[in-house]
Amino acid sequence: MVRKMGVYAVLAYVIYGLFFYWYLFYFANTKLPFEFQGTKADPATFLNGRELMLSVEYSKIRNLLFFLSTPFEWLFYFVILLFGLSKVFKQWAENSSKYKLLQTGIYIIWLSFFAFLATFPLSYISYSLSKTYHISTQTFPSWMKDELIDFWINYGTMLIIVPVVYWLMKKSTKRWWLYAWLLSIPFTLFMMFLQPVVIDPLYNDFYPLKNKELETKILAMATKAHIPAQHVFEVNMAEKTNAMNAYVTGIGSNARIVLWDTTLDRLSDNQILFIMSHEMGHYVEKHIYFGIAIYLLLSLFGLYFVYRIMNWAINRFGKELKISDARDIQSLPLLLLIISVLMFASSPLTNLISRYEETRADRYAINMTKNPEAAISSFQELTRSGLSQVNPPLLVKIFRYDHPSMLDRISMLEEYEIQHRTK
Template sequence: MTRKIGFYAVVAYVLYGLFFYWYLFQYTSPTLPFEYQGSQADPSTFLNSRELLLSEEYSRVRNFLFFISTPFEWLLYLFILLFGFSKVFKKWGETSAKHKPLQTAIYLFWLNITAFILTFPISYISYSLSKTYHISTQSFPSWMKDQLIDFWVNFVIVYLVVVVLYWLMRKSQKRWWLYGWFLSIPFTLFLTFIQPVVIDPLYNDFTPLKDKELETEILKLASASNIPADHVFEVNMSDKTSALNAYVTGIGSNARIVLWDTSLKELENEEILFVMAHEMAHYVEKHIYIGISISLFFSLFGLYFVYKLMHWIVNRWGPALKISKIEDIQSFPLVLLLISMLLFAVNPLTNLISRYEEKRADNYAIQLTDNPEAGIVTFQKLAKTGLSEVNPPLLVKIFRYSHPTMLERISKLEEESIRLQNEKQ
């Protein structure tokens, strides 16, 4: 049974990979619909022929890496179970320490380091790809530093979750998923609250915006939106990327509007103001809190499905997976496998919700700045510096895009620009 499960899993993964290779490299075409050709959303109007070719190449390879990397994780966790590595890691923990919490920490260390090493090639290929196409400006030592920070931050978070989750499993085999969800609410809020001041600074340096004249203009927009902001923050991303970005993060007193320094270098002030107006919309419309609520809503059903699926899988294939009971720590790779699969499955829906919010934020920026032309130029520069697809394939949009496509965003702004010009006439 073990060999059969492993064989069919590998075959399914290979077929899956071949499908997406065909879909991305053979079936889809970057050609724009006729009605958009020659418009400001047409990449040929703001990218030269070499940039168009690089954008097409880079996007296809990057999208392919996305689609094969997540199922590769599923295969990894499955083989950790099938070959008994999870059982071995548990034994190493038990022989190395007397106390249960320390045994769990040792188990998770070996599980995480194994996953880190086996997924490292894909991570490195992604990094190397962005370097080759001059998206990443990050040195290898700096990139490795971020990878190691990721490892330890994730280790601490996962350790806390696992200790509580498996304690709940032992105490209540039928209701652990519900109690775990209740505890995840304050934990999620706590992580969101501390992220801007504890986690994010581990990766980059954040400082108040140095250009005080620009900060004054931004704070005027904030005042017009009834946002009690005293500072705008900039982050030194130019050491890592040439791409442009800005974002809103945190909740409560730790909420921040952050500009990448690459945006400050490449965008004009009116374009930055449009970006800031967009980010302010997320604050005004409470998108961060809505996002947390949606995440918690999905996690409730997700934990329930994990609970049901684990019992079904262990009852049917427990011996092959080396799992005798759900509440045994060596079942954790199965938890990771199921959560990853569920997250991948709901990705289209969460992206759809996010694209709706981003569309509202764009509309808010148009109303607040009354300058859709600045938005058009901004999005053209975003596409240019990031070699972004203006009109991605349907499956890429569904599974990858948390924002509307550049085709949709620029076309909308172009319509608004024409409408405003007609009104002035």
């Protein structure tokens, strides 16, 4: 039975991968609708022939890697359980220490290490792909350093969360999910507060914007929008990527507006002002706080579903999965598998909400700057620098895009330009 379940799991993954390969490379139609051809949203009007070809190639491969990566994680956790490796990790932990807390930490490090090894090939392929298409400028040692930082941050986070969750399971087998959710509220807020000042600087250097003339313009816009900003930060991303970006991070006094130095180097002041007003739109409309609220609401339902599905799976397949009790630490791969599946399943909803907020921020930005030419050209440059797909396939947009497509964004700006040109 165990061997049969393993074969079925691998076969299901292969069929899934073949489906998305067929969908992305042969079925999906990414051509622009006739009404958009020749407009400023048409990549043929602002990309040369080589850039068009590269953007199509790069997008297809990158999207395929996206759809392969998450289910591969599910397959890994399933195999770990099916072949008793989770039980082996637990035995190694028990043989290494007589203290329960240390045993949990040792179990987690073994599971994390094998997960890192299993997913490393896909991660490296993604890195190599971005190097091949000149998106990434990062050296392998620098990339490897970031991967190891990711590993230890994830391990540290699990080292805090996992012992608490399993302690709650033992204290309350029926309501542990609710207590875990209640504890997740202050933890989530605390991590968001730490993000800009503790976690992000581990990857890159952040410093106040060097261009003081531009900073004055940005802060003047912030004052107009009633945003209590004192600094705009830039981050040294040129040594890692040719892509451009800007974002808002953190909450409360640690909230920051951040510009990549690649954005500063390649865009004009007016284009940057549009991008910054977009980020201010997120602040003004409190998208960060709405995002936290939505995340916490979804996590409440998610933890309940984890509780229900986990108990069902152990009752139905406990013998095959080598799990006799959900409260046993060796059930952790099953817990992580269920969480990952639920997050993937909920991504169409969370992406839809995010795209709505991004559209709102775009509208806020164009109403503040009233410069559609700068806005449109900034999106065109973002498309060029990241070899982005202007009109992505439907499934890619649903599962992957937390921002509107460039077709949606540029066409909205063109409508604004036409409306205000006639007034």
